[in-house]
Amino acid sequence: MRALVLTDFHQLDLVEVERPDPGPGEVLLRISATGICGSDFHGFTGENGRRVPGQIMGHESSGTIAGLGEGVDPATLPLGAPATFNPVVVPDALVEEYRGREHHAPGKQVIGVAQHLQASFADYVVVPARNVLLLDPAMPLHLGALIEPLAVAVHAAGLAHPLPEERALVVGGGPIGQSLVLALQRLGLSEIALSEPDPQRRELVAALGVTVLDPSEGPLAEQVLEALGGPADLAIDAVGLSPTMADALAATRLGGRVVLVGMGSPRLELPAFAISTEERTVIGSFTYSAQDFADATAWIGGHVEQAATLVSRVVGPAGAQEAFTALATGRGPAGKILVSFDEEEVPA
Ligand SMILES: [Zn+2]
Incomplete structure (x- = not known):
């Protein structure tokens, strides 16, 4: 072979x-x-x-x-x-x-x-x-190859326990960020914004029916406020760098949740008070359980x-x-x- x-x-x-x-x-x-x-x-x-x-x-x-x-x-x-x-x-x-x-x-x-x-x-x-x-x-059989990255997203989105009426921000529009949009839509969310500097990726993500934001066009928190009509209840960072985590925290309401699934850097510098005094929860996410994988398989069909x-x-x-x-x-x-x-x- x-x-x-x-x-x-x-x-x-x-x-x-x-x-x-x-x-x-x-x-x-x-x-x-x-x-x-x-x-x-x-x-x-x-x-x-x-x-x-x-x-x-x-x-x-x-x-x-x-x-x-x-x-x-x-x-x-x-x-x-x-x-x-x-x-x-x-x-x-x-x-x-x-x-x-x-x-x-x-x-x-x-x-x-x-x-x-x-x-x-x-x-x-x-x-x-x-x-x-x-x-x-x-x-189509080849689309089954998308299930694994979708399972990563199903797991990360699930860890934030989002409610359908909540506002969500995804930071990063690569394949995992794109899958996160689908995973949040699968949970019934419709108020979703995604931040991504690359225009081609923004175009692809816009086709999924969510608001796309360009982080180079100004503070992400302000853009999210305007696009979603309020701060995000939850944010998922699919990049994993200090600036993207800072953006995810800043764009999220007090008491909100930020899931870190991107692995852009092994060390991060975080704005501590955005977590302590403002009571945001940071949740780590990696791969998926067998149930997440089964859920992704069932959904994609x-x-x-x-x-x-x-x-x-x-x-x-x-x-x-x-x-x-x-x-x-x-x-x-x-x-x-x-x-x-x-x-x-x-x-x-
Ligand atoms: Zn992979």
Whole structure:
């Protein structure tokens, strides 16, 4: 089968490797499409230290069930059925104990991040059966690759416990910020503003029906006040830098909530009194629970049009090197790039 191997930093090669076989309790998936994540292209350059040469990356995928290992029930996971996989793998012994917060389980492995696991920038991948989720057969299969980033957003939005009538601000209009808009709309919110300096990203986000703001046009708090008719009840920072967190805090009402999901910097300087005397809560968010992933999967099947807005480009495996390089050098498109492993490749 074909696989994209990170042979060296800045170098992805399409090579022939042996197709894996599903062991007991495992499923073989034929990959249709895999999204390029920020963590992938920052790993591609070596800058985040989260990927190593020799690795086959990929954790945002859709495909079809192509083989079942021993003990996997074909009635639950039928051959040929469209599916996605949750890349967060919890050790067997901890599945019950960590139900509902699988991502906190010690020893968890993330397919696409764990260096020794062959992941899904390839024709096939093997994953545990309990990590496989069936997709709505009516939805375009490649859109299933958007479920993983949407699950990140479903989790982050859920941690703020927003009410439908509340005002929300999203800081950052990249793929996670875009997914956050969908995740907030899924919870019934309609008063949503998103701040993003890039005009192409603002255009994409505006198509989702929310107010877009340009942070370079003046203090974000004032822009939010005007756009939403009041300060935000909650803000979600999908960037994670000191200035974006300061903006998120300033644009939020006293007693409001700010969720930090962006990982732009390992250290932040925060306006302390915006948290202490003004009683805002800062909530950390990372990945998702199995339920968040299932919720994202269920939602996307019924909202194909909104989901499709988030895909800017589909390339074949031969186009991956160029796509990764473009993303790593800031020349990427406004939305997601998917790498398609379908036989008939969608032209770029
Ligand atoms: Zn990702």
